[in-house]
Amino acid sequence: GYPASAGWSLLFRLIGRAGGFSPVEIPALPEDDAFRATLSAGATEALTPGHAMLAAFVVRDDEKITLGAQPVEILPNLSTAAASRRADRRRN
Numbered sequence: 001g002y003p004a005s006a007g008w009s010l011l012f013r014l015i016g017r018a019g020g021f022s023p024v025e026i027p028a029l030p031e032d033d034a035f036r037a038t039l040s041a042g043a044t045e046a047l048t049p050g051h052a053m054l055a056a057f058v059v060r061d062d063e064k065i066t067l068g069a070q071p072v073e074i075l076p077n078l079s080t081a082a083a084s085r086r087a088d089r090r091r092n
Contacts (some may be wrong), residue, residue, distance in 0.1 A: 002058040002065070004030030012037055013055045016074070020048035049076045 010028035024043065029055035045053040055069035 001033075002060075002067075003033035005033050005037060007060045008061045010035040010037070011057045011059060013057070014047070014072075015053045015055070016048055017051045017053070020052065020074075021046060043069050045077065045080075049074050050063050 002010070003078070004010075009030075012026035012028065014024040014026060016022070024039075026037050026039060028037035043088070052072050052074050053069055054072045056067040058065050058067060
């Protein structure tokens with residue numbers, strides 16, 4: 001493994017497809033020998049719904065290891081989408 005106690009850091013990179021959004025770096029904070037990664041509401045507002053790729057890396061000193069990557073689906077912001085639908089109904 002790559003425990004935080006051994007000096008490893010965990011980093012995720014979220015990459016939108018077809019120019020949907022600029023790559024987003026998501027650092028994970030150490031919790032004992034594990035890590036916790038979160039995105040703020042403000043950070044997720046900039047994400048365009050659609051297909052993206054999520055990659056994971058561990059880093060220690062000058063060593064960087066790719067753990068893997070997988071496709072993910074960015075879903076629409078439900079609160080924004082609901083407000084938009086209400087505004088559309090009022091205009092009609």
